[in-house]
Amino acid sequence: MKIFNTLSGRKETFVPLAEGRIGMYVCGVTVYDVCHIGHARSAVVFDVVRRYLRYKGFDVEFVKNFTDIDDKIINRARAEGASWDAVAGKYTEKYYADMHRLGVEDADVEPRATEHIKEIIELVAGLIERGHAYSIDGDVYFSVPSFPEYGKLSGRKLDEMLAGARVEVDPRKKNPMDFALWKSSKEGEPAWQSPWGPGRPGWHIECSAMSMKHLGRTLDIHAGGADLIFPHHENEIAQSEAYNSKPFVRYWMHNGFITVNKEKMSKSLGNFFTIQEILDIFDPEAVRLFLLQTHYRSPIEFSNEPLEEATQTLVRYYQGLERLDDFLFLSLPEGKKENCPPGFEDGILGGTPSGFKARFMQAMDDDFNTALAIGHVFELVKEMNRFLDQAPTGKKAKEFLLRAKEGLFEAAGVLNVFNRTPAEWQRALLKIKKIGLEVAGIERLIGERREARARKDFLRADEIRSELEQKGIALEDKKDSTAWRVKL
RNA sequence: GGCGGCGUACCCAAGUGGCUAAGGGAGAGGUCUGCAAAACCUCGAUGCAGCGGUUCGAAUCCGCUCGCCGCCUCCA
Known part of the structure; x- marks a missing residue:
């Protein structure tokens, strides 16, 4: 199996640290607002990665965090006239509601930053001890020059970054690139006691602390949106490797963006569509199919049209499935003479290496090529229709089709698309089309x-x-x- | 300015050295049917932004040109 590793910039053969077991950490969301379709993409893509790894027989420990304390949450709380933890709680609930509708499975562990203050403080203290961090007036910064490999994930050099720096630099920092591990709190802000006074963790440190606690010092897979590569993941590497003197992550995976009019969908541009408003018009399965029909690292242009097409695509699928079910359970009276049309055994319907299951796995083994895998699903549907056009009868034909259906269901379980009955699909359409x-x-x-x-x-x-x-x-x-x- | 990505049929999209360039949507033809619709089947790029090069052979590798986008700041 091959995975594209952001760290090397190429596909690598995947070998987990411990045979048969995989520790996987995905950066979740900061719960200060409702999720948009971009968040959905990341969640759905890595949900499929997880399901496939499990399907392959790996014992996957899947961790996805919630950032539940952050400047944006504090600001939002002010705007809503609510407490910061009420805001975090509210949007955590909305996150779950959205993700459950999209068929995204809960993680095995879903840690919150505020539940790991003790571990975070230990980590920060350890970094100061090792000479990788320093405190000033209650703030603690990571010293970037103390970690020579800084920039290895995002492929940039320190001096280049300084030249392009567009942000105002805190003059108290020893180096402009240094970043906050611990932030002192102002009056009225949420605060936890620490050796450096009351404050809250910086954004990057929580992932280091939580992944280390739940998955150990070296993770097999760490994933998130491509916009996290710099600085978030770069900083995580610096903190974790400076502390542990061990590789932090073996395989870094990053999904591409959703665009609107070719521009990245983002909060600041205001060109985003929330999951809620999309699911108001489109079936969740169509949304999931839409997201998986493009390779996870490529950009996806968002609009209603491809979602309508995805809905139409599902109609084709469920029509085929219904026809198959009709054949298997209705129009196949026992005792009818045997007629299993020849010429299909060696194709995608058969159990050979050119059969569906083998092709599906081959596609998924190649850096989770869900677009190709879905293509195979429809090759199978077409071939099944052709087979049924020959008006087969008898036991042999039935067994042949049952095996094909089994392969289809395994794929459906991995993608969590194509997973309903034709009747359920029609009922869902009845509802979504109001x-x-x-x-x-x-x-x-x-x-x-x-x-x-x-x-x-x-x-x-x-x-x-x-x-x-x-x-x-x-x-x-x-x-x-x-x-x-x-x-x- | 630095680094990176992308450009495949009317639209979306897979394919990164060698069989007929997947699949979906739209469109055209056929089958079926009381009529109809749907469904299903068939068809569809001698061609992969442009130009040059490497090679027995390139959408796939290299160079240049054009166009689009991302990261360098919070961001999935």
């Missing part, structure tokens, strides 16, 4: 129409059809039944 009809009501009308058709009252039958059509439901007459679809 069609004011119940399944029972639709089926009653279909029954009425069936009777009308039986007595050749096509006027009445067409009337019912157009009545449903107006409400957004299309009818499909099959051989001996009528199915309904939500129109898109």
Whole structure:
């Protein structure tokens, strides 16, 4: 299995520190506001990475933190007239609500910065002891020149960074690049007691302290959005490696951005779409598919159109699945003569190396190429349809298709897309398209129409059809039944 | 200014040295059907921003040009 490692800038063969076990840490969110689709991307992408590693048989310890104390939370609390911890609590809840709807699994450990003040203080004190940090008036700074390898993740050199510095430098720092490990608190701000006086942790130190506590000194995988590479992750490396004298992370993974009009979606530009407002119009599965149809390191241009296309794509998938289910459970009476169309065994439907499962794993093994993996899903769907077009009958054909379906379900479990039943999908569409009809009501009308058709009252039958059509439901007459679809 | 990425069919997108350049959406043709719709099948780039080079062979490697974007500041 290969993973693109930001540290080396290339794909590397993945070998965990301890055989069969993986410690993985993902930078979560600062809970000062609701999440936008960019946060969703990071969460969904690394959710799939985790699921795939588990699928491969690794014992994965997955840690994702919440930054629950920070300047932005304090400012937000002021703006909302609430306490800082009420703000953090509120947006933590909203985070969970969004992520659960998107099918993102909770982490094994979900540490909060404020629950690790003791570990953070130990770490800061240790860095001072080792000569990598210094305190001034209650603040503590990391001394960047004390760590010669600084810049190795983001690929920049110290002097270059100084030349491009765009931020006002605190004159008390020994070096302009030094960053805060501990910030003294002003009057009225949340504070914890420390050897340097009351204060709160700097942003970067919490991840070092928490990852070390929950996963040990060296992590297998550390992941987050590409905007965290500098300075956040660079600083984490400096702190952790200066303290431990050991490599901090073996594989760094970073996801690409969501853009709007080709520009990075961000709070400051105001061009962001919240998860909530997107899920108000689109099904979560369509959102997830949309995010996974592009490789995780490439940018994704956001707009409604691709989400509508993703919805249409899911229609194709669930149509195929329904057809398969119909075949497997309805139109395959026992005792019918055997007819298993030849020529499919060696293709994607078969269990050979060119079969679906092998291709799926090959795609995922190559730096989690979900876009290619999803492509294989639809190759399989197409081939399945072609197979069914041959009107197969009998036990052999059934077993053949059951195996194909099994492979599909394994992939669905990893992606957490394609994971519902066709009926569940239709119900979800009914809801998201805000069609004011119940399944029972639709089926009653279909029954009425069936009777009308039986007595050749096509006027009445067409009337019912157009009545449903107006409400957004299309009818499909099959051989001996009528199915309904939500129109898109 | 420094560092990095991207440019593949009408749209999205995979592919980073060698079989027919995946897959989805849209479109066209066909099958099915009381009619219809849907669904399914088929079709679709002699071509991979442009120009040059390396190679038996390049979308894929190298150089230059054009266009777009990111990081260097909080940011998923």
